[in-house]
Structure formats: structure tokens, C-alpha cells
Amino acid sequence: MAIRLLWLKQSFPKRFNMPSNERMASTLQPKPFKVLVLGGSYGGLSAALNLQDLCGGRPPRCASEPPDTSKFGKIPVDITVVDEKDGYYHLISSPLALASKEYAAKAWTKFTDIPGLKNLRMIQGSVQKVTASKKHATIIESLTNSPLTLDYDFLVAATGLRRVWPVVPQAKSRESYLSEASEHIDAVSKATDGVVVIGGGAVGIEMAGELKVMMPEQRVTLIHSRDKLCSSEPLPDDFKERCLIALKESGVETILSQRVLETEASQAEDGTPGWNLHLSDGSKIRAGHVIHAVSKSIPTTTYLDESALDKEGYVKVTPRMNFPPESPNSQYHFAVGDLTKWTGIKRCGAAMHMGQYAAQNIHQLMLEQVQGVEPKFTELDAIPPMMAIAVGKQAVAHFPPDGTSFGEELMEVCFGSDLAFSMCWNHLQLSEDPAPSL
Ligand SMILES: Cc1cc2nc3c(=O)[nH]c(=O)nc-3n(C[C@H](O)[C@H](O)[C@H](O)COP(=O)(O)OP(=O)(O)OC[C@H]3O[C@@H](n4cnc5c(N)ncnc54)[C@H](O)[C@@H]3O)c2cc1C
Known part of the structure; x- marks a missing residue:
């Protein structure tokens, strides 16, 4: 706090509302940072929720070795998440959701029914264009089918890959997803x-x-x-x-x-x-x-400038999960999850991990702006190829350095009894009401 007050006396950077006279200085409130997260699945929700924790002065929920946040205090932040869907869909369970009507109902939860997302602004819409040089994005809002321009201070792209039917459901609402899954299950049975x-x-x-x-x-x-x-x-x-x-x-x-x-x-x-x-x-x-x-699934990155992308459309992220330096305002732009060009096999665990790395690095940049703290960035190591597959009642996995393993017990370890629905839901703490608002 001492550092923050000292720094406040030195200058009024644009994060703060300018006081009309000196007496107001004691009531100065920094303007909330605007963070725009594109994609409300594993990577996007992880980035949003971990950042919400950090800005609330709490350890980031998905970090296995969380930084000491006790000395940072709270930072006002408005986090907006945009997704084409009206809910969180546990995508990795699609093979089961498309084989069991009972399970299908569990795999998709409307965002409005998720307690853990109460303090996020959720918008259902499709991202059309990100103008990184101006730090704004245009989306087509589903409700009105009209364009909406959103300004931001930080952006996280987490819209994953475009996958075809019946690899994954194509519906955008829970109702249409349930009828899509139901028709498929009837046809198969x-x-x-x-x-x-x-x-x-x-x-x-x-x-x-x-x-x-x-x-x-x-x-x-x-x-x-x-x-x-x-x-x-x-x-x-x-x-x-x-x-x-x-x-x-x-x-x-x-x-x-x-x-x-x-x-x-x-x-x-x-x-x-x-x-x-x-x-x-x-x-x-x-x-x-x-x-x-x-x-073959393809990246959903057509809304991004080519300078951020490789030939196949993946975002050429740095180990800090930033857009590449040749892209405008790259330090304020992050990408996580399947749409990134990174080592290893695309996995939801990696997407959530990248999400919390982006959150930590955004928080460091905020601290630098608000408190003048020298940022300490978190960098992602290369991820070796690894995979666990549910094959009927057993799992087959390859995790270095252990190598290949398999069996019904491994199924329980890797997927629990619901193809990892509970594991992912609990990791993101989606049932938890948010801590008191910032
Ligand atoms: C059938 C199947 C089984 C899998 N099994 C496993 C497994 O067992 N274990 C594992 O670790 N991984 C598994 N995976 C891989 C895993 O699903 C992905 O790695 C993970 O979903 C990546 O998360 P993400 O957040 O990057 O992207 P996604 O989960 O794909 O989420 C992207 C989100 O962005 C939204 N979106 C897309 N475009 C736009 C747009 N233009 N505007 C707004 N919103 C948009 C989408 O609606 C979606 O909600 C599996 C994948 C499939 C297809």
C-alpha cells in the first residue's frame, strides 16, 4: 500500500480518474481494467476466473504453486466473456454425450445457471474482428443479431478449434443441443x-x-x-x-x-x-x-490479424502466452488453449493451465500500472506429447516419464465416473459463489 500511495503522488496515469481538487486525492478510485475473454470454455473460463481471483487479492484457483498474493491488495476489474454458446459445454465428453441422453443433459450448463460465473459479464455472440492496434473487438450479439464493439485493456483469445459434426455438437443453445444429441442417439440405437x-x-x-x-x-x-x-x-x-x-x-x-x-x-x-x-x-x-x-479441426482465428498467426491459423504465442511481438500491442493480447501454436497434444488440461498463466501475467501488468511493481512473468515450458483415452470401461494413457498404462482403475484416476465432467467443473470451481464483489 505504501508503494501505491507514493506512486500516486508522483503522477496521475490514465488508469485513474483525474481529481478536480486536492482534497479528492484520498478518495481516488482507479478505473476498472477492462478484460475481454473470447471463448467461454476450458481456456477462457480459466483465464477469467483465475484473473478474478488475483484481482480480488486471492490465490489463482488453478495454480498448483500460487504466488503470494497477500501483499497486492485488490485491483478493480471488469471481465467480459464472449461465447457463441449459451453455456459451458464439457466438450471432452462428447462421445458419451452423443451416446446417452441422460448424460447429455449433464454435459451442458447454461452460463446463467453457473454460480461461479456470477461476477463475470457473459455475452452470447460470435467474435468477428479484433483490431489489436485500437484494442477493440467487434462481435455479433446472438440476442439482437447486431454488431457490438467492445473496448478492452487486455484481451485473451480462447476460441479453440472449429470441429465438425458429429465429432462435437454444433448447437449454440442448450435446447437445440439436447435435440441434436437426442436425434443422433435415436438414429444410432x-x-x-x-x-x-x-x-x-x-x-x-x-x-x-x-x-x-x-x-x-x-x-x-x-x-x-x-x-x-x-x-x-x-x-x-x-x-x-x-x-x-x-x-x-x-x-x-x-x-x-x-x-x-x-x-x-x-x-x-x-x-x-x-x-x-x-x-x-x-x-x-x-x-x-x-x-x-x-x-481435421481448424483454428477459429479468422477474426485476428495475420501478423499473430502461423500459416495454419494458430496464434504464435510466446511462453508468456502473449501474441508475437510483430503483432500490434502484443503485450496486451494473450491466447490460450487449442488455438495456440504450442508443443504437445491439444488437451483441456493444457488449455486451463495456459489460462491461469495468462491470468497471472495480465495481473502482473496491472500491478505494474497501478502500483508500480516490477512485473514477474510466468512462462510456459514445452509440453511433451501425452494423452489419456477412455476406451469403453477402461482408460489407456501415455504420460511421460511413466510411459503407457491402462485399466479400469486408471479410468477412475483420469476420468472419474463421468468422463472428467466433475474434475473440470471442480478444478474451475464453477459451483462456488464468487467471493464478495471487488
Ligand atoms: C471428442 C473429443 C474428446 C476429447 N477428449 C479429451 C480428453 O479426454 N482429454 C483432454 O485433455 N482433451 C480432450 N479433448 C481436447 C479438448 O477438448 C480441447 O483441448 C479443449 O476443448 C480446448 O479447450 P479450449 O478452451 O482451448 O477450446 P474449446 O473447448 O474448443 O472452446 C472454445 C470456445 O470458444 C467458442 N467460440 C469459438 N469460436 C468463437 C467465436 N468466433 N466467437 C465466440 N465464441 C467462439 C466455442 O463456442 C467454445 O465454447 C477432446 C476433444 C474432442 C473433440
Whole structure:
């Protein structure tokens, strides 16, 4: 506090309302910092909530080794989170949400029903353009379908990747998501000639496995073009081989090293609708329902200036999670989660971790402006490839330095009993009412 008062006497930077006379100096209130977070999922909510903690003088909730915040006091802040969806959707559980109507209802919670978000301003809308040089962003607000320009002091981009159906639901509201999931689950359960999942990456494996768990009577076949599952992941062969064993143990049939050349709609002799799949070895198999789990997901960063992006559209973040120095006002712009160019496999744990790093670094910049404190930035290390997959009732994981492990106990450790819904929800402390407002 002493440092802060001393510094206040020296100058009135633009963070403070200018007093009309000297007597007002004792009642000076710094203007709240405006922080705009784009994307209200793992990375975005982590950045927003950890920053809210820090500005309230509390340790950031997601930090395993939180900084000592007791000496910093409170910093007024207005945090706005923009998302196309009307709620928090536990995206990693999509394979289960698209196999069980009961679970689907749990996986999406409207932002207005989440106690932990009460002190954040949530706007449902789609980000169209960020003008980093002017520090403002234009969004199309869903409610009015009209443009809204938001000024900010700090921005966090956390809008992830654009993924196709049925890898993830495409709905923007909870109601339409529930009907989207319900229609899919009905189609899969009624498929009299079985279900074929095309694509043996992590998503295809989980989709096939969850279907078999939820609908044990249904015949589920997974077709993959390579001789190993998860073939494009930078993980060792023993992990890929264990995924295949676990998938077979769950009751899923597998066809490897075959491409599906054509998927042709055709009725069975009794009139049942279905599909004939023509494979690269000339064989043909029949399916009542086909799920494509093979698309490449692309970054949602079309609203950002090219100077911040690599050729594929990922944000070229620095270890502090800042935009690259060649991008305007880069020190006030941060990106976290899947849309960043960073080492390792895209994971929700990494997104939340990056979110709290961005929060700590934004807080340091605020402290510098408000209290004249020399900032101490937190820098992210390279993340090695690691992954845990739910394959039916067991998990298969590869975490360095332990290597590959698997089993039902591991499932409990990695995913609990609800495909990690509770783990993520509790990590972000979404049930907790916010501490008294700032
Ligand atoms: C089927 C599946 C299973 C997975 N399983 C696992 C797993 O077991 N473990 C694991 O660690 N990871 C898993 N992942 C990866 C994990 O889901 C991602 O790493 C994680 O979601 C990244 O979080 P994020 O916050 O960066 O982005 P996202 O979770 O993708 O969130 C981005 C948010 O931004 C919003 N948005 C997008 N564009 C805009 C826009 N223009 N304007 C406004 N809002 C926008 C979206 O609505 C969304 O809410 C899985 C992924 C999939 C698809």
C-alpha cells in the first residue's frame, strides 16, 4: 500500500480518474481494467476466473504453486466473456454425450445457471474482428443479431478449434443441443445393421467405445485406414497397440489398413434404410448408421490479424502466452488453449493451465500500472506429447516419464465416473459463489 500511495503522488496515469481538487486525492478510485475473454470454455473460463481471483487479492484457483498474493491488495476489474454458446459445454465428453441422453443433459450448463460465473459479464455472440492496434473487438450479439464493439485493456483469445459434426455438437443453445444429441442417439440405437465409425484417432476410438458401453447390444465396427490406431499422434507404438486391445475388449469390431472409398445409401431387402461401405480391398460392408470421425479441426482465428498467426491459423504465442511481438500491442493480447501454436497434444488440461498463466501475467501488468511493481512473468515450458483415452470401461494413457498404462482403475484416476465432467467443473470451481464483489 505504501508503494501505491507514493506512486500516486508522483503522477496521475490514465488508469485513474483525474481529481478536480486536492482534497479528492484520498478518495481516488482507479478505473476498472477492462478484460475481454473470447471463448467461454476450458481456456477462457480459466483465464477469467483465475484473473478474478488475483484481482480480488486471492490465490489463482488453478495454480498448483500460487504466488503470494497477500501483499497486492485488490485491483478493480471488469471481465467480459464472449461465447457463441449459451453455456459451458464439457466438450471432452462428447462421445458419451452423443451416446446417452441422460448424460447429455449433464454435459451442458447454461452460463446463467453457473454460480461461479456470477461476477463475470457473459455475452452470447460470435467474435468477428479484433483490431489489436485500437484494442477493440467487434462481435455479433446472438440476442439482437447486431454488431457490438467492445473496448478492452487486455484481451485473451480462447476460441479453440472449429470441429465438425458429429465429432462435437454444433448447437449454440442448450435446447437445440439436447435435440441434436437426442436425434443422433435415436438414429444410432435404431440402426438395425449396426454402426460403423470411420476413423481410428482418439475421437473415433472414444465414440466407438462409449456407444458399446451405452448400447451393449448394438454392433459397433471401427474402420481405420492405417495399421495402427491413433496413427497421427506422436505417441509410442505400445500406446497405440494397447488402444486396439482395449477397444476389442470393449466389444468393438475393428478393421485396420482399409480406406472407405464410397458410402452408398441402400435399403435392405426388408426396406430397412442403411448404407453399403466399399473398402479399398474391394470388400463391402453394411451399416445401419455411419459416423465420420476423421475431419481435421481448424483454428477459429479468422477474426485476428495475420501478423499473430502461423500459416495454419494458430496464434504464435510466446511462453508468456502473449501474441508475437510483430503483432500490434502484443503485450496486451494473450491466447490460450487449442488455438495456440504450442508443443504437445491439444488437451483441456493444457488449455486451463495456459489460462491461469495468462491470468497471472495480465495481473502482473496491472500491478505494474497501478502500483508500480516490477512485473514477474510466468512462462510456459514445452509440453511433451501425452494423452489419456477412455476406451469403453477402461482408460489407456501415455504420460511421460511413466510411459503407457491402462485399466479400469486408471479410468477412475483420469476420468472419474463421468468422463472428467466433475474434475473440470471442480478444478474451475464453477459451483462456488464468487467471493464478495471487488
Ligand atoms: C471428442 C473429443 C474428446 C476429447 N477428449 C479429451 C480428453 O479426454 N482429454 C483432454 O485433455 N482433451 C480432450 N479433448 C481436447 C479438448 O477438448 C480441447 O483441448 C479443449 O476443448 C480446448 O479447450 P479450449 O478452451 O482451448 O477450446 P474449446 O473447448 O474448443 O472452446 C472454445 C470456445 O470458444 C467458442 N467460440 C469459438 N469460436 C468463437 C467465436 N468466433 N466467437 C465466440 N465464441 C467462439 C466455442 O463456442 C467454445 O465454447 C477432446 C476433444 C474432442 C473433440
